[in-house]
Amino acid sequence: MAAANDPIHQFTIVPLIGDGALAFTNSSAYMAATVAVSVGFLMFATASRTLVPGRLQSLAEMSYEFVANTIGQTAGKAGMKFFPLVFSLFMFVLVANLIGLIPFSFTVTSHIIVTFALAMLVITTVIVYGFMKHGMHFLKLFVPSGVPGYILPLVVLIEVISFLSRPISLSVRLFANMLAGHITLKVFAGFIVMLSGALGTAGLLVGILPLAMTVAITALEFLVAFLQAYVFTILTCIYLNDAIHPGH
Amino acid sequence: MFEKIGPSGLYVLAQADHGAPGQSGAAPAETHAGTEAHGGAHKAPFPPFNSETFAGQLFWLAIFFGALYLLMSKVALPRVQNILEGRAERIEGDLAEANRLKAETDEAIASYEKTLADARAEGHRIAAEVHEQVSKEADEHRARLESELNAKLDASETQIADAKASALGNVRGIAVDAASAIVERLTGRPAEGGAVEQAVDASLAR
Amino acid sequence: MTQGSEGSPTPNSSRTDGDLAERRERLAQELKRRSDLREAEDAGTRKPRSDASGLARALQLSSEFVAGVIAGGVVGWLFDHFLGTSPWGLIVFLLLGFAAGTLNVMRSAGLKSGPGGTTSEGP
Structure with a gap:
């Protein structure tokens, strides 16, 4: 029980099958669960293919149209070729965040390396596609128009750093939000146990306060789980837009 | 499969691998005195920053995200798209049908009104024609009668003269x-x- | 007599006529509204993303600045590491990172246009 009160312990990675660097860990298992839930949800929801959608089907259609609209609004029609990628990212982040909210579960997105890998995937796609589509013209992305010549090198340097900061901001934001949220939840939940354990019946009464907090934070975390997935998606679209239209 | 193992069970496993966490006062060390024996000096890093797990996470993330991408782009999304496109087409078709039917109705009404106007004109024409014919016949009749009467009158006059x-x-x-x-x-x-x-x-x- | 026999069907037929005309009118309006809606949808596919939820934007802003500084720091450290100019690279690039972070924040707050002189909202 005391071990479970450690707010950090929920992020520990434990090998389940095999050993060594590439062992199948709890993180891997939750990634698998995320994929299974995402795909399973879409497949199950669209199984009946009714013309007038049921509740599940309209949820699946909503997620589809939500991502499609986000791409359409930020990157235009040309962004649609990245739809599977953006949709996969959105579903992966969203489902991983939501699964992480189930008590005693592991949050895949609370590990910086995972979010950073996802962000790098986006940035790599942007760079590779940008150079493939526009060649050297893509570098115009770093040269703002209407800047006097003598200050240009500095501005370009700043723009490059700004570009490099994208995967960092993308990954750190998601990671930090998930980490902080789960630690907060755990700490408040720990308070309940500590108070009720230390003060007995009176502690139970006082414990209502952190309990209410825990409930409120859980609700907030659901919101954050969705919003982070949304922010990740919309920023992905904005960055992809740069690859599609680098400086007109 | 791993849900069968309780969270505290996982924790013990983790302790065995990385030694005592030691970074939080909330976990009393004496509970895990046994595992502390070979932990001691080397502290386990904060799990999300533990670079030992990076390779494994990247490896499995690549596999599972790749699988997700493939499944989404090849199976799941086309299905949703099919449904949405089917519905859009259906709505489009229904609207086009409604438009077509409306045009048809308008046409039918226009032709009905035209027919009505034609019929009315035809009626007027026929009525005028009949009227004309009747009056012509009446005229003829009268003329014939008059001429007959005239003839009779003439005959009478000659007779009288004779x-x-x-x-x-x-x-x-x-x-x-x-x-x-x-x-x-x-x-x-x-x-x-x-x-x-x-x-x-x-x-x-x- | 003729007046009466003609009089009785007339209001009846004019009522159904009026009904039909009204229904046709409504149908025409509805169809027009829908086609307008469709056109608006087609035209509106590239609406500015100003309708992105404000909360999402606030969350986005929070890490942009830090990310810029971190990126500057990383580049500076790598610079020093490979060229042996420690600590000057780190200092210079941290400052640049600072500027980049500010730029990030301004850009995501919509105060400045996107890179390459384009607004992130598109043309």
């Missing part, structure tokens, strides 16, 4: 005879035929 002429002819004969008789009686001798006739004609002509 009768008058013959009557006048008789009157001459009678007058000649009467005059001859009067002259014979007065003079005692028969009158000269020619003179009497001349005198009668002269008086008749007067």
Whole structure:
């Protein structure tokens, strides 16, 4: 029980099958669960293919149209070729965040390396596609128009750093939000146990306060789980837009 | 499969691998005194920053995210797209059908109104025609009657004239005879035929 | 007599006529509204993303600045590491990172246009 009160312990990675660097860990298992839930949800929801959608089907259609609209609004029609990628990212982040909210579960997105890998995937796609589509013209992305010549090198340097900061901001934001949220939840939940354990019946009464907090934070975390997935998606679209239209 | 192992079970496993966490006062060390024996000096890093797990996480993330991408792009998304496109097409079709039917209705109503107007004009025409024909027939009839009457009138007039002429002819004969008789009686001798006739004609002509 | 026999069907037929005309009118309006809606949808596929939820934007802003500084620091450290100019690279690039972070914040707050002189909202 005391071990479970450690707010950090929920992020520990434990090998389940095999050993060594590439062992199948709890993180891997939750990634698998995320994929299974995402795909399973879409497949199950669209199984009946009714013309007038049921509740599940309209949820699946909503997620589809939500991502499609986000791409359409930020990157235009040309962004649609990245739809599977953006949709996969959105579903992966969203489902991983939501699964992480189930008590005693592991949050895949609370590990910086995972979010950073996802962000790098986006940035790599942007760079590779940008150079493939526009060649050297893509570098115009770093040269703002209407800047006097003598200050240009500095501005370009700043723009490059700004570009490099994208995967960092993308990954750190998601990671930090998930980490902080789960630690907060755990700490408040720990308070309940500590108070009720230390003060007995009176502690139970006082414990209502952190309990209410825990409930409120859980609700907030659901919101954050969705919003982070949304922010990740919309920023992905904005960055992809740069690859599609680098400086007109 | 791993849900069967409780969270505290996982924790013990983690402790065995990385030694005591030691970064939080909330976990009393004596609970895990046994595992602490070989932990000791080397502290386990904060799990999300533990670079030992990076390779494994990246490896499995690549596999599972790749799988997710493949499944999404090849199976799941086309299905949703099919459904949405099917519905969009259906709505489009229904709207087009509604538009078509409306155009048809408009056309039908226009043609109905045209027919109605035509019929009305035709009615007027027929009525005028009939009216004209009837009046023409009546005119003809009247003209025929009039001409017949005229003919009859003419016939009557000639008859009357004939009768008058013959009557006048008789009157001459009678007058000649009467005059001859009067002259014979007065003079005692028969009158000269020619003179009497001349005198009668002269008086008749007067 | 003729007046009466003609009079009775007339209001009846004119009522159904009026009904039909009204229904046709409504149908025409509805169809027009839908086609307008469709056109608006087609035209509106590239609406500015100003309708992105404000909360999402606030969350986005929070890490942009830090990310810029971190990126500057990383580049500076790598610079020093490979060229042996420690600590000057780190200092210079941290400052640049600072500027980049500010740029990030301004850009995501919509105060400045996107890179390459384009607004992130598109043309």
